Amino acid sequence: MYDSIIVGAGVNGTFIAHDLSKYNLKILVIEAENDVGDVTSCANSAIVHSGYDPNFGSLKAKLNVRGNQMYDQICKDLDVEFERIGSLTLAFSDEEAEAIGPLVANAKKNGVEVSVLDPEEILRLEPMVAKNVKKAILAPSAGIINPFELCVALMENAMDNGVELHLNEKVTGINKTSGSFSVITDKSSYQTKTVVNAAGLYADEINNFVSERKTQIIPRKGEYYVLDHFSEPFVSHVLFTIPTDKGKGVLITPTTSHNYMFGPSSDFIADKNDLSTNKEVLDRVLATATKMVENIPMNRVIREFAGLRAYHESNDFLINEKDGFINVLGMQSPGLASAPATADFVIDLISKTLTMTPKAAYNPKRRPLYRLNQKTPEERNAIIAKDSRFGNMVCRCEKVSEGEVVDAIHRHCGATSVKGIKKRLRPGSGKCQGGFCEPLILGILARELKKDIKDLRFDSSGAYILLEKTKGRDRHA
Numbered sequence: 001m002y003d004s005i006i007v008g009a010g011v012n013g014t015f016i017a018h019d020l021s022k023y024n025l026k027i028l029v030i031e032a033e034n035d036v037g038d039v040t041s042c043a044n045s046a047i048v049h050s051g052y053d054p055n056f057g058s059l060k061a062k063l064n065v066r067g068n069q070m071y072d073q074i075c076k077d078l079d080v081e082f083e084r085i086g087s088l089t090l091a092f093s094d095e096e097a098e099a100i101g102p103l104v105a106n107a108k109k110n111g112v113e114v115s116v117l118d119p120e121e122i123l124r125l126e127p128m129v130a131k132n133v134k135k136a137i138l139a140p141s142a143g144i145i146n147p148f149e150l151c152v153a154l155m156e157n158a159m160d161n162g163v164e165l166h167l168n169e170k171v172t173g174i175n176k177t178s179g180s181f182s183v184i185t186d187k188s189s190y191q192t193k194t195v196v197n198a199a200g201l202y203a204d205e206i207n208n209f210v211s212e213r214k215t216q217i218i219p220r221k222g223e224y225y226v227l228d229h230f231s232e233p234f235v236s237h238v239l240f241t242i243p244t245d246k247g248k249g250v251l252i253t254p255t256t257s258h259n260y261m262f263g264p265s266s267d268f269i270a271d272k273n274d275l276s277t278n279k280e281v282l283d284r285v286l287a288t289a290t291k292m293v294e295n296i297p298m299n300r301v302i303r304e305f306a307g308l309r310a311y312h313e314s315n316d317f318l319i320n321e322k323d324g325f326i327n328v329l330g331m332q333s334p335g336l337a338s339a340p341a342t343a344d345f346v347i348d349l350i351s352k353t354l355t356m357t358p359k360a361a362y363n364p365k366r367r368p369l370y371r372l373n374q375k376t377p378e379e380r381n382a383i384i385a386k387d388s389r390f391g392n393m394v395c396r397c398e399k400v401s402e403g404e405v406v407d408a409i410h411r412h413c414g415a416t417s418v419k420g421i422k423k424r425l426r427p428g429s430g431k432c433q434g435g436f437c438e439p440l441i442l443g444i445l446a447r448e449l450k451k452d453i454k455d456l457r458f459d460s461s462g463a464y465i466l467l468e469k470t471k472g473r474d475r476h477a
Contacts, residue, residue: 001026001191001192002192002193003026003354004020004026004028004192004194005029005030005181005192005194005196006027006029006030006195006198007195007196007197007198008197008198008202008203009031009038009155010036010037010038010039010040010041010200011037011147011150011154011335012335012342012343013031013198014037014158016196016347017154017155017158018155019343021158021163021362023356023358024357024359025354027162027163027164028164028165028166028192029155029158029164029165030171030183031165031166032169032170032202034167034420034459034460034461035167036151036165037147037148037151037152037423038459039308040200040201041150042148042151043275044307044309045222045251045263045333046255046256046261046336047144047238047251047336048067048068048071048084048144048337049064050064050065050107050112050114050140050141051065051110051141052114052137052139053089054110054334055106056109056110058316059317060316060338062341063317064341066341066344067334067337067340067341068143071145071337077364077366078150078153078365079366080145080150080153081146082143084142085143085236085237086141086142086237087137087142087237087239087240088117088126088136088138088139088237089103089240090122090136091134091242092132093134096135097135100135103137113139113141114137114139116136116138117137117138119131119134121136122135122136125138125236125237126236128233128234128235128295129239129293142237144253144254144255146256148423152424155413157365160412161359161363165413169185169188170185171183172185172186174206174210174325176323180192180324181193181194181210193354194324194325194350195210197325197327197328197329200310201217202217203217203329203331204217210325211325215312215318215329216312218313219271219308220267220268220332221265221274222263223278224261224264224285224306224307225261225285225286226259226260227259227297229257229259232297234293234297235253235293238253239252239253241291241292248333250262250263250265252289252296257426257429259302262285262289262296264307265282265285272308274306274308275308276306277305277306303433309332309335310332310335311332312330314330317335318330321352326346326350328342369407370401370404373398373399373400389402389403390403390404394427394440395436395437395441397431397432397436398429398430400427405421405427405444408420408424409445417456417459418445418457418458418465419463421441422434427441428441442456
């Protein structure tokens with residue numbers, strides 16, 4: 001009998017697992033995908049929003065502001081890349097400039113520090129911004145984070161503290177019994193005192209197994225461009241357009257990996273698996289972005305991608321509890337920024353059912369990553385002297401060593417696929433997009449996992465890479 005089963009290992013599920021691991025409880029996380037943070041949590045804007053714009057009094061506003069404040073200590077404990085670079089919300093017309101007043105008033109109600117800048121102040125901070133800018137809201141507490149690394153770090157620390165993780169396992173039903181639940185999957189069934197529904201795009205299906213009150217999650221697609229690293233001046237803050245009923249609009253942002261990203265679009269779709277990109281949509285994203293920064297270096301584009309957000313008709317977060325079943329639904333933006341506070345909120349709900357005794361041996365720290373590309377030559381040489389694999393660079397674009405790949409495989413919540421290594425260390429995220437490093441990553445995975453190289457996948461079980469030998473070489477699928 002488990003004390004709690006968490007369905008879904010995105011940022012909310014992994015945060016809740018991490019926080020529950022502080023207590024003497026038996027916890028299981030069940031995830032349908034091949035890895036944690038593999039859907040919405042790995043395809044978003046990677047922004048820790050300040051919380052100035054969610055409507056005052058909404059759950060979004062409360063959790064966003066509190067979650068933002070919690071990130072410094074969490075990222076320090078778990079060795080996750082996070083920088084408070086601040087955001088600028090830009091107005092380019094008289095109508096947009098008029099919208100700044102109400103947004104500033106809302107920020108004050110939410111308790112978020114902001115200031116209004118005139119064109120001269122804006123251009124002093126961001127010289128690449130279009131010269132017709134009229135006003136901007138500066139929110140210093142906004143930040144950028146590595147969301148892939150965050151989910152892995154949370155789950156790794158949770159597992160270090162005793163939480164179980166089942167990947168590639170889909171929940172197919174939940175039955176309420178006397179004082180407990182039976183959680184049925186495509187592989188087994190489990191008994192638990194409480195269930196946390198953090199299934200993201202599929203949270204409606206999990207809710208509808210149990211609740212008499214049926215609900216629906218509608219996927220909202222956002223498409224993005226990714227730019228390479230480059231040394232020429234570009235932007236140093238997160239740049240936003242004035243928010244609309246579709247969300248915060250298109251943004252331009254640096255990333256913790258020192259490249260840049262802009263997007264997203266915002267379109268409701270029917271298919272929860274549709275991650276395709278569309279030229280017309282991306283053209284609209286580019287047109288909006290160039291209103292903020294006219295000279296976007298499109299010759300530096302290395303990738304386009306799409307992510308899906310879990311929209312609920314309330315347009316707010318929907319977190320509730322009944323008889324030990326806890327819903328965490330509609331966690332679209334600012335779901336990432338809110339996630340630490342969301343976990344706190346859920347822990348309070350779980351405590352209505354479970355006795356929460358703190359774990360005496362709880363370890364809040366994750367063993368730090370090596371991050372050779374951030375070390376001095378002397379520091380790198382010292383690591384290589386202990387293990388020569390750290391001197392073998394397998395990714396030229398992102399400067400990642402064989403030793404780091406081996407380490408990422410053998411940690412708790414370790415990588416088992418090419419995408420798993422990519423999310424943890426960034427091989428395949430640079431200019432060549434895996435053209436040079438992917439065969440090397442496959443070889444290391446096969447060796448360390450003791451698998452036939454043909455049995456490895458890019459990500460999910462159907463994502464074959466190699467099929468058979470031909471002329472002495474592996475033929476790519």
